[in-house]
Amino acid sequence: MSFKSNVRQKVEYQCNNCSKVRILFISPALQSEQVAATGYQEYIDVHYCKEEYLNAIKLFVDSHYNVRSQVTVKTSKNEKEAEIKELQGFSIPIPKASSFLQYSIKSTNDFGSYNLKSLVIKDKFRQTDYHIKGEEEGEKIESFSSLEFIQIEANVSSELETEQVKRWLLSLANSLETLVVLDEELLKYLGTHLDHIIADIPSHQVMLELDILLNSTIAIPHSSQAHLDIFETHRIYIFPELSAMGYRIYKLLLNTCLTNEHKTLMQIYNEIKKEMVQVQAFPFFLSVISTLVTFGFINLEKLEFLTV
Structure with a gap:
């Protein structure tokens, strides 16, 4: 190449x-x-x-x-x-550390504020506070990423276990800290998805779904004819409980990602979502993608710097 x-x-x-x-x-x-x-x-x-x-x-x-x-x-x-640090010899404006922009995120229509009432992401890289607004009630919980460039404040249902919520917020903060590019478009889905998963105990699979969500507007999924052939040959052994509807969606995703070079995950979702009848279509989409990634049927090309 x-x-x-x-x-x-x-x-x-x-x-x-x-x-x-x-x-x-x-x-x-x-x-x-x-x-x-x-x-x-x-x-x-x-x-x-x-x-x-x-x-x-x-x-x-x-x-x-x-x-x-x-x-x-x-x-x-x-x-x-x-x-x-100030730049030398290049006229790019760098805001002062104390000067944060305030950015309000309108969540998707599926955001019900059942578990997550509101969320504030303080991003020191981009000098911006992102506000995902819902209800102001609930318990306030705060978390910092490993290098403290990302700070998260969440209001959650008082029925949730505090330590469990902290694990979710820490995972979110650390994932945000590693993003090469933060596309604000994906944040409208973040509140909806967190509201959906934050009541559950964090598992590897659901953590993977969260990471896929955060990369959904910049990651490019690939599949191949070999992936499709293996899926068709072995699906009844790998996914013995896969329904007819599930099979149709799995195959649709594999075909849509076939020889894909430019479409992001979010673009793939927008292309096929009319075929998905689930009430919460995007969480279902993330679940299917994470499963196909885990089993190697889809390769996810993420934006990542490498050392040479």
Whole structure:
């Protein structure tokens, strides 16, 4: 695959702190409207940096996939706000650490506020507070990601077990902290999905569903004819309780992802959701995708930086 092909483009930079060369392959279809509006797009790269400490780098990438500048975002257990170094020689506005934008997220119509009453995500990378509004009642629970770049405040039903909710919020915060790009479009589904799962004990499969949701607008799913053939041959042994409706949806997803190069998971969902009769179609979609990913019938191409 050519690095300059229409299939994938390569973003490459050398970290100013540890001198590691980091690369990212990206579909041109994922270039956001921000590039057209400002001339650059922001990416976040969290990696083991100097002295093998985790560090976060904010990158400014232009329309030709060149890294125009990089900013080291530092955090400290002793400081409440992340320190953002000023850029030198490049006129990109960097907001002050205390200047947070307020962004209100309108959830999907399925958001019932049964377990999750409201949610605030404080993102220090993007200097933005995201508010998923519902009811203000309930118990307030707070969680921080490992590097404290993401802070989450949730109001939840008083009937829920506090430690269980904290596990969910910690998993959410850590997943958000590792995202190369945060697409605000997916956040309207987040409240609905958390409301659906937060009453359950966290399991590996449901944690995977949450991670897939957070990557749904930037991850590209692939299947192949070989995957389809194996599914048809072995499905009665692998999925002995699969209903006729389930079989139809599984096969529809595999066919839709066949030789897919540019459509994201969210685009796949929007394409096939009219075929899904479930009351909560998106949680069902996530469940099916996570199952197919777990069994290797779908490969999920996520945006991830690699060291070379």
